[in-house]
Amino acid sequence: MTCASLLPSTGGLPRVRRRPMPTIRRTLPALLAALLAAGCGPKPGTVAVEQAWTRETAPGQSMAAVYFTISNDGAEDRLLAPTVVAPAGARASLHTGSMAGGVMRMRPAADGIAVPEGTTRLAPGGAHVMIEGLPGPLKAGGQLRLQLRFRVAGTRAVSVPVLPAGSAGPAA
Template sequence: MTPFRNPAGASSARDPYSHSSYRRSMLAFLALVLAAGAGSASAEIRIDNAWARATPPGIDRGAGYMTLHNDGEQTRTLTGATADWAQSVEIHESREVDGQMRMQALPEGLTLEPGATIELAPMGLHLMIMGMDGPLTQGEERSLTLEFRNGETRKAQLDIRAPDGTADQHSH
């Protein structure tokens, strides 16, 4: 017999578990725990140095670059990205084949093993951004959402650099 239950097992006014406020508190606590758990998986993917080259007017394609770190304990597979300013964003790889540079899509995605770091850079792995609604202008930022096979997403801000890939230099 507990101090909060009568011998017949019925709830009494002193039973804190029978109060709806206790139940609401427990539900709120569980929601917080679940939300924290869902958010922590995305936090395991770290994004550094996200950028894209400025594009001239009339060009509706560009490329995004960044360094991805998997700081978690589970393998993650990047499958693509979305941007409200582009029709599609795919993972591509440029490589030399028979003395010529070729670019191909990676429809299976890009796998990041636990502890891995992968660099998306010119002349290698990159995000191919297609159907842009306007040119990428040096000095602006563009937001996109990386998508992973398990349904996770991660926001990234692309710094738009000069066409030669150099960061915007300010003299003060």
């Protein structure tokens, strides 16, 4: 018997039939496990600004405070900088408030305001956005428009309704 007698009659080498199924059977479960594991990591957070409000101002009053609630369903973020979109010419900055000796003290929050996972309220007597340089009084029923910049979540546009003077905020 010679090697030539082992060759098929077509004159070439015998074809070895490849079987792709064992390879797929081995790699498919590993691939599916990797895809599922990728979805199990920490989810990216969503930051939402809700229940924003400010009070109407008196004629000649060029400052106002804006309050709101921030809902964060992810890792800690930081509110860095507010910007007034309307009315034109007004400026915004972050402030914190605290009582000292029966006197309310406000300080600029130069490093921003921490926004941990959960709910953060900017409310009278605490943290707020200070609006300065208003070109005219804010009237109940009107609106301010702000942009709030967060370290992780980026920028959020916020419409701020103007409530009557003395208001304690939007009705729950």
